[in-house]
Each structure stands twice: as C-alpha cells, then as structure tokens.
Amino acid sequence: MSLFEKSIKSKNQQIFSPLLEQKNIELFIKREDLIHPFVSGNKFRKLKYNIQKAKKEGFETILTFGGAYSNHIVATAVASSIAGLKSIGVIRGEELANDINKTLSNNYSLKIADKHKMLFHFISRTDFKKKTNFNFIERLKKQYGDFYLVPEGGTNSLAIQGCEEILENEDTKFDYICCSVGTGGTISGIINSAQTHQKIIGFPALKGDFLNKEIEKLIQKSKQSWRLETNYHFGGYAKHEEKLIQFINNFNQQHKILLDPIYTGKMVYGILDLIEKGYFAKKSRILAIHTGGIQGIQGFNKKLINKNKTPIQF
Numbered sequence: 001m002s003l004f005e006k007s008i009k010s011k012n013q014q015i016f017s018p019l020l021e022q023k024n025i026e027l028f029i030k031r032e033d034l035i036h037p038f039v040s041g042n043k044f045r046k047l048k049y050n051i052q053k054a055k056k057e058g059f060e061t062i063l064t065f066g067g068a069y070s071n072h073i074v075a076t077a078v079a080s081s082i083a084g085l086k087s088i089g090v091i092r093g094e095e096l097a098n099d100i101n102k103t104l105s106n107n108y109s110l111k112i113a114d115k116h117k118m119l120f121h122f123i124s125r126t127d128f129k130k131k132t133n134f135n136f137i138e139r140l141k142k143q144y145g146d147f148y149l150v151p152e153g154g155t156n157s158l159a160i161q162g163c164e165e166i167l168e169n170e171d172t173k174f175d176y177i178c179c180s181v182g183t184g185g186t187i188s189g190i191i192n193s194a195q196t197h198q199k200i201i202g203f204p205a206l207k208g209d210f211l212n213k214e215i216e217k218l219i220q221k222s223k224q225s226w227r228l229e230t231n232y233h234f235g236g237y238a239k240h241e242e243k244l245i246q247f248i249n250n251f252n253q254q255h256k257i258l259l260d261p262i263y264t265g266k267m268v269y270g271i272l273d274l275i276e277k278g279y280f281a282k283k284s285r286i287l288a289i290h291t292g293g294i295q296g297i298q299g300f301n302k303k304l305i306n307k308n309k310t311p312i313q314f
C-alpha cells in the first residue's frame with residue numbers, strides 16, 4: 001500500500017524535567033517527525049489527500065512553489081516520486097539557475113528534491129509574488145503541460161482535511177494542543193478536529209499579524225478556543241538567535257528529540273518558557289505536535305558555520 005493511502009498514527013513521547021515536575025505539568029510530544037525523513041510531519045498530512053486526488057483525476061505532474069530551503073518543496077518532490085508522479089518546483093531566486101551544479105552542491109534541500117527528479121523553474125523574487133496570477137499559471141501550463149497545482153506551503157482544503165487526522169481519540173485527555181504555524185493550514189486542521197474542552201495554541205514562525213484572519217478563514221465555524229502566541233518567532237525565518245540553537249542542542253541531548261530551528265524549536269522553547277512563567281495551571285496536560293522539518297537543518301547549519309557560529313548537532 002502506498003504511503004498516501006495509509007492512516008498513520010504517531011506516538012506521544014512524554015518529556016520529563018525538573019521544571020515540569022516542579023510545576024506539576026505533563027508535556028508530551030507527538031512524533032510526527034518520524035513519519036518519513038523528507039515527507040515528514042505536517043507535510044505528509046498536507047499532501048496526502050492532494051496526492052490521492054491528483055492520482056484519481058489522472059494528473060501526471062504536481063507543481064508547487066517555495067523558497068530554496070523549503071520543507072514543502074522537498075516533501076512535494078519526494079512524495080510525488082513515491083506516488084509515481086512527476087514534480088515541478090517553482091523556486092524563488094532566479095540567480096540559483098546560473099550555476100545549477102553549484103546551487104545543488106550548496107543546498108541540501110534542493111539536492112534532495114533533485115534526486116527525486118523534481119524539475120526546477122527558478123524565478124525572480126518579483127515574479128514569485130505574482131505566482132498565483134491566472135496568466136502566470138497559464139504560461140507555466142503552456143511550457144510544461146497540465147499539472148495539479150499545490151499552493152506555496154501546501155495549504156488548501158485537502159491539506160486541512162489531512163491535518164484533521166493528526167489528533168487521535170486518545171489525545172482527548174490533553175487540555176492544550178500546541179503547534180507551530182507557517183501558513184496556518186496545520187493549526188486549522190487541529191482546531192477543526194480538537195475537542196471543545198481543548199485549547200489550541202499556535203506559535204507563528206514569522207512576525208506579522210495576518211495569521212489570525214487567515215486562520216479564521218480556514219477553520220470551520222466552531223466554538224473551539226484557540227490563540228496565537230506571537231512572542232517566539234526569534235526574528236523570522238532565516239534569522240536566528242544563538243539562544244535558540246543552544247536550546248535545540250540541549251533539548252536533543254536531554255530528551256533525544258531533534259527540533260528544527262525554523263518551526264518546532266521555537267514552539268518547544270515557547271511552551272517551556274510559558275510553563276516557567278506560570279501560564280499553565282497545575283496538572284495541565286499539554287500535547288505539542290512535532291511537525292518535522294528536520295531536513296532543513298543541514299542548510300541552516302551551513303549558514304551558521306559560515307558565520308562562525310555553533311551548528312545544530314544531530
């Protein structure tokens with residue numbers, strides 16, 4: 001059976017620490033990162049029903065958009081190849097096309113996508129902003145033939161349907177569900193499938209306040225209680241703080257769970273910081289979703305090493 005027809009259940013791993021004991025709080029991490037090395041975590045959930053639909057409707061090719069280090073690009077390339085589909089990645093940064101061998105040897109993410117036969121279409125940052133225009137898409141169809149389109153970041157209604165399968169029956173015992181937020185697709189699926197007694201907290205990886213409205217649009221109208229905790233973006237995608245890297249390395253040493261520096265590292269840092277500040281009541285049970293993203297570490301480390309900073313150990 002293909003990966004995309006399976007229903008996958010990830011284990012919840014309990015975290016033990018003096019802080020959690022002292023505050024009398026239970027913290028579990030749902031290991032969605034273990035689903036697949038490259039189609040990991042929420043990217044598997046988001047692609048599952050899109051891949052199924054593309055196959056059912058007889059498409060041969062998936063086309064999507066992303067930055068040069070994007071987890072979504074890598075996941076789409078590998079997922080398509082597993083499903084027997086071709087893939088095209090429209091990548092931000094036309095300069096990357098100048099010397100493709102150099103680009104691939106410098107960029108682990110694109111190298112993996114290339115290995116899985118993704119065809120790259122590099123465009124300028126200006127053109128990238130126009131990528132959802134009708135004319136732009138039509139031109140791509142003229143050039144490459146018909147394709148099944150998955151938006152940047154992978155968020156559409158089928159992606160949300162896939163993310164509604166992250167929570168399991170046994171997870172109803174948790175009071176809080178925490179997840180990292182990029183486009184808001186993943187948290188929307190979680191909000192839709194959570195119980196009414198559960199509170200959902202999203203940790204945006206980026207600054208900006210467009211997300212609340214975006215998520216309102218994506219979720220079904222519900223009485224579900226959710227909020228975004230916007231203090232833990234650490235300055236944005238490419239930027240970082242040494243504090244975060246140190247935290248990721250310590251956390252991995254103590255708990256044998258590798259977190260990524262763009263999404264899940266910030267979320268777990270945020271959860272532990274909130275616990276320390278007394279945000280959660282005693283006896284709270286928290287479930288944090290490890291949405292994956294581990295493939296991005298090599299590219300991130302390369303930049304850290306270039307700046308003479310300590311890399312993430314794994």
Ligand SMILES: *Cc1c(COP(=O)(O)O)cnc(C)c1O
Pocket residue numbers: 041042043071072153155180181182183184185186187260263264291292293294
């Ligand atoms: C893409 C990604 C997210 C963000 O998911 P959205 O559905 O866009 O909010 C979170 N965590 C990881 C590891 C990701 O790769």
